[in-house]
Amino acid sequence: MLNNIDNTDLFYNYYAQWIEIYKEGAIRKVTMDKYRLTLAWIQKLAPDLKVGDMTRITYQKLLNDYAEFHERQTTMDFHHQLKGAILDAVDEGLIERDPTRKAIIKGKNPKKKKIKYLNQFELHKLLSNLNLGQEVNWDWFILLVAKTGMRFSEALAITPRDFDFTKQSLSINKTWDYKNGGGYMPTKNQSSVRKIQIDWQLIIQFSTLVKDLPEDEPIFISGKVYNSTINNILARYCKKVDVPIISIHGLRHTHASLLLFAGVSIASVAQRLGHSSMTTTQKTYLHVIQELESKDVDLVMRSLSSLN
Structure with a gap:
């Protein structure tokens, strides 16, 4: 008690x-x-x-x-x-019976949801307009999140040592406490500790970009970081190329959605995103899964109609 x-x-x-x-x-x-x-x-x-x-x-x-x-x-x-x-x-005997039993959950009508992700064509337009020079900048950060689906705090914590350029992989094992002045923190959950494969183009780009940087220091951190700063940079690019304005977290949604539309299994997407279970992935991307199921039904019907 x-x-x-x-x-x-x-x-x-x-x-x-x-x-x-x-x-x-x-x-x-x-x-x-x-x-x-x-x-x-x-x-x-x-x-x-x-x-x-x-x-x-x-x-x-x-x-x-x-x-x-x-x-x-x-x-x-x-x-x-x-x-x-x-x-x-x-x-503990402080309340006689469970008052939460059969509780009815009500609520206001949900607001019209903003677009949270880009399609493949829109993402290509966005990334092709990034200013990817010889020095680390937030444009490189945008590219990395778009191609890995990392959470914002995970991407901030990435160091050169986290890249395995030989095996074309990236180790995600910590986050950056940007809300409270900085410093490393554990990942959201144990499932968030993971290694993900990255494409050869990103390998070549980042192997050159980080070769002279300290091995164990965050690549993108040089002072206090605000989520709004990077979101504003991303918003300007979205406006420039005339695509829906999304947030940095929206790049994570974009990454997952493109994988699902490409036919990657929910289990693989969940593992890549660091979700604790496939249920989380299914709930988050229900709209994408439902759209894919509709396409599957059409495919099944076309297949059956061809049978004699």
């Missing part, structure tokens, strides 16, 4: 202590920040709710109030972050 907590205490106090004990130091900072944001919403929406008063009705009302400001998926995330703490309170 949490220290000095009983069923007459305010629920947000219980939740604050719960995330401090069970989550602090066990999860990444970005995930911890989401739990703290959930706590702030509980304080805002149910400041007087006591632990022992958490019933199915009061819990559903809390979800409904949250859903008025958020889309359904965000409300689902809010529900999942609360559920672990509430089930622990049930186990």
Whole structure:
């Protein structure tokens, strides 16, 4: 049982202590920040709710109030972050029955989604206009992310030693903490530690580009780095060549989408992206997979119609 907590205490106090004990130091900072944001919403929406008063009705009302400001998926995330703490309170006898059972997840209609990736023709237009000189610049960074599908923080952490030019591979084993002043950090999860194959053209380009750089220092870091800086550079190029404006993370989506359209298996794409499971890949690229399935149906029908 949490220290000095009983069923007459305010629920947000219980939740604050719960995330401090069970989550602090066990999860990444970005995930911890989401739990703290959930706590702030509980304080805002149910400041007087006591632990022992958490019933199915009061819990559903809390979800409904949250859903008025958020889309359904965000409300689902809010529900999942609360559920672990509430089930622990049930186990400890602070709440009589599980109030999260059969909870209904509502939410605002999702906003029209921005285009997150480019097609092959658009990507070719973008990359052919990059300024790839003899010195390291952010244009080289854009090219590397487009051809590897790395996360932004992973690409920032790449050093010359991470390239194996003989085997045409790149080792991804760390990230760069650009949000908190710099320094190496672990990858998002264990599956994110990986080696990926890169094409011979990129091998030749980067073997020349990094040959005189320190082996164990990040290639692209020279001071504080902002995600917005590189996104602005990318946006200018997108406007220049008249393609949809995407972010650096959109290059990761572009990379994965092109692989899927080329017929690469979901398992291979998941491994290359460093996803913890194929389920993550399937959810993220459902739109691409559905489009491919439609093409497969057409192909199957054409094949069957040719049979006599």
